[in-house]
Amino acid sequence: MVLAQTKAKAPPPPELEKLxxxxxxxxxxxxxxxxxxxxxxxxxxxxxxEVKSGKSTYTLRGDPGVGNTAKGTQNGDANRPAMWTVKQFGGPKEVKEAEEIPTLPPAPVSPASASAAAAASSAAASKK
Structure with a gap:
């Protein structure tokens, strides 16, 4: 009877290696x-x-029950597909930097036009 009550010793756990x-x-x-x-x-x-997942948005709508229509009839049991939101207008606008428009330098002054401009300015000065 004494032998039945003694516990058998379990073997020790194996040693683990570091990988x-x-x-x-x-x-x-x-x-x-x-x-x-x-x-x-x-x-x-x-x-x-309405489900927003990442950049996409879609809407699921249930069919309204019309009166007391039974399921399985034309008005009683219809599925609606999901409606995807493609584009919405009126949201925040992106601000873009204004690009500088290249301009040409002034044209060189020809001798004939320079003398005509000088005469016009002297005539305007003498009338004052």
Whole structure:
């Protein structure tokens, strides 16, 4: 009876070896896309769900029940596809730097036009 109560000793755990670090594999871990889900309810029932996932936005709308139509009839059980938001106008505008427009230097003055300009300026000065 005494032998049945003694515990057998378990073997010691094996010794673990330290492994060397291998070369970097070039794998990058990217965080999952953030999704924003907005539900619009009317009388406790979800009518519209807007999902923003990354740069894309789409809207899911449920069919309104018409009267007391039964499922399986033309008006009672129809699925609507998702509506993707393609472009929205009126948002913040991008500010672009104004590019400087290249200008040409003034044309050289010819001797004939210089004498005509001098005569016109002296005539205007003598009338004052």
């Amino acid at each position: 060397d670090e291998g070369p970097d594999t070039g794998v990058t871990i990217v965080k999952p896309e953030q999704r924003k889900i907005t539900e619009k309810r009317e009388k406790g029932k979800v009518n519209e769900v």
